Amino acid sequence: MRENLSTQTLGRLPLYLRLLKEKQNDAVEYVSSSALANELGLVEIQVRKDLAAVSSGGRPKVGYRVSELVRDVEYALGYDNTYDAVLVGAGNLGRALLSYGGFQAYGLNIVAAFDADDAVVGETVNGKQILPVHMLQDLCKRLQIHIGIITTPAECAQSVCDKLVESGVIAVWNFAPAHLAVPAGILVKSENMAASLAQLSRHLRDAMK
Amino acid sequence: MRENLSTQTLGRLPLYLRLLKEKQNDAVEYVSSSALANELGLVEIQVRKDLAAVSSGGRPKVGYRVSELVRDVEYALGYDNTYDAVLVGAGNLGRALLSYGGFQAYGLNIVAAFDADDAVVGETVNGKQILPVHMLQDLCKRLQIHIGIITTPAECAQSVCDKLVESGVIAVWNFAPAHLAVPAGILVKSENMAASLAQLSRHLRDAMK
Numbered sequence: 001m002r003e004n005l006s007t008q009t010l011g012r013l014p015l016y017l018r019l020l021k022e023k024q025n026d027a028v029e030y031v032s033s034s035a036l037a038n039e040l041g042l043v044e045i046q047v048r049k050d051l052a053a054v055s056s057g058g059r060p061k062v063g064y065r066v067s068e069l070v071r072d073v074e075y076a077l078g079y080d081n082t083y084d085a086v087l088v089g090a091g092n093l094g095r096a097l098l099s100y101g102g103f104q105a106y107g108l109n110i111v112a113a114f115d116a117d118d119a120v121v122g123e124t125v126n127g128k129q130i131l132p133v134h135m136l137q138d139l140c141k142r143l144q145i146h147i148g149i150i151t152t153p154a155e156c157a158q159s160v161c162d163k164l165v166e167s168g169v170i171a172v173w174n175f176a177p178a179h180l181a182v183p184a185g186i187l188v189k190s191e192n193m194a195a196s197l198a199q200l201s202r203h204l205r206d207a208m209k
Numbered sequence: 210m211r212e213n214l215s216t217q218t219l220g221r222l223p224l225y226l227r228l229l230k231e232k233q234n235d236a237v238e239y240v241s242s243s244a245l246a247n248e249l250g251l252v253e254i255q256v257r258k259d260l261a262a263v264s265s266g267g268r269p270k271v272g273y274r275v276s277e278l279v280r281d282v283e284y285a286l287g288y289d290n291t292y293d294a295v296l297v298g299a300g301n302l303g304r305a306l307l308s309y310g311g312f313q314a315y316g317l318n319i320v321a322a323f324d325a326d327d328a329v330v331g332e333t334v335n336g337k338q339i340l341p342v343h344m345l346q347d348l349c350k351r352l353q354i355h356i357g358i359i360t361t362p363a364e365c366a367q368s369v370c371d372k373l374v375e376s377g378v379i380a381v382w383n384f385a386p387a388h389l390a391v392p393a394g395i396l397v398k399s400e401n402m403a404a405s406l407a408q409l410s411r412h413l414r415d416a417m418k
Contacts, residue, residue, distance in 0.1 A: 011404040014386045015363060041367070042388070078410025096305030106406045146413050154224060158250070170416045171409040177223045179251075187412040189405045195220040196398045197315045200380040201287025203396040204355050207379045 017073045032063035079107040089152035090115040090130045098125040140167035147171045154178040226282045241272035288316040298361030299324040299339045307334040349376035356380045363387040
């Protein structure tokens with residue numbers, strides 16, 4: 001089992017996992033790469049490669065034991081553990097992410113949100129309290145939080161990121177349209193929705209010329 | 210002015226635009242690449258290249274006229290027009306995006322949402338009505354919608370995408386964890402949040418070994 005999975009493979013693993021869990025619910029015991037490929041509309045050789053990269057349990061003619069493959073895919077995805085995270089910036093996007101119930105399925109649990117604006121501090125969104133940002137570092141250290149989600153305006157993102165890293169955060173999910181500088185060993189994963197929108201708009205304009 | 214901008218350049222343009230608009234508000238008339246670089250914490254040569262790629266208005270010693278540069282950056286980003294879009298799939302993520310007020314600033318206006326579940330049809334989220342999915346194609350054609358946002362479960366994403374494309378959509382913003390096959394000329398921009406989360410979790414696990 002190799003440790004370095006491509007972004008493409010990582011992107012397909014949730015597809016396999018969803019289907020495998022359905023099979024588990026239907027009490028299916030074994031599954032082949034070709035069956036998965038068929039049901040997901042993927043090329044079989046690709047599925048075979050992806051699964052071989054995360055599991056050593058495949059056997060010729062028989063395929064994979066579903067329960068083992070679920071475990072291996074979850075391990076590869078890092079979903080075998082649930083990680084607690086904090087979110088900083090309870091504006092529109094921050095609230096949207098707090099309201100989104102789907103992260104838990106992927107092993108992410110947002111325990112608290114922070115904001116610099118006293119007007120929103122004290123509110124509760126989807127059961128999560130919005131706390132004043134001066135409590136951020138203390139709470140992260142106390143609860144040993146290692147994931148921070150940044151949904152602040154671009155101009156505050158770096159200082160929030162610095163605070164998170166100082167408090168023990170080692171993985172930053174950044175939704176602010178800002179480049180973040182971090183020390184070695186810290187991973188920043190940025191979602192640049194503005195850049196995506198720009199690509200879509202440019203395509204439209206070019207297509208409608 | 211070149212037409213093919215790198216994803217990196219497109220990602221930085223919103224940063225410039227935000228700062229330029231602040232300057233416009235402050236009645237600043239001219240701005241130099243080095244001033245922008247300083248204020249944004251970017252490398253000057255990078256800023257100079259980015260701006261040269263989108264505007265021909267830069268003059269030695271003087272810099273760019275702020276109003277012209279705003280116009281050129283907006284054009285490059287495709288923000289000069291507002292595009293109407295529909296969203297399909299009013300679950301957690303769909304509702305989060307409907308509630309998010311920030312897209313309008315980037316030229317995207319979600320006019321309606323659709324869902325297959327009768328239980329949610331008729332609800333209103335952030336002033337946008339959730340309509341039954343059987344009305345999707347008719348509405349897209351009638352309002353000449355060219356952008357579709359897919360926030361359905363993975364298993365419905367392709368059929369929704371097909372319906373959108375049949376109805377005249379040429380740019381698809383896909384949040385479902387599914388690969389979408391589209392005809393030539395149609396752009397699909399996928400946000401794979403599951404893959405991002407997987408990368409963050411794997412990093413955490415590796416870091417804490």
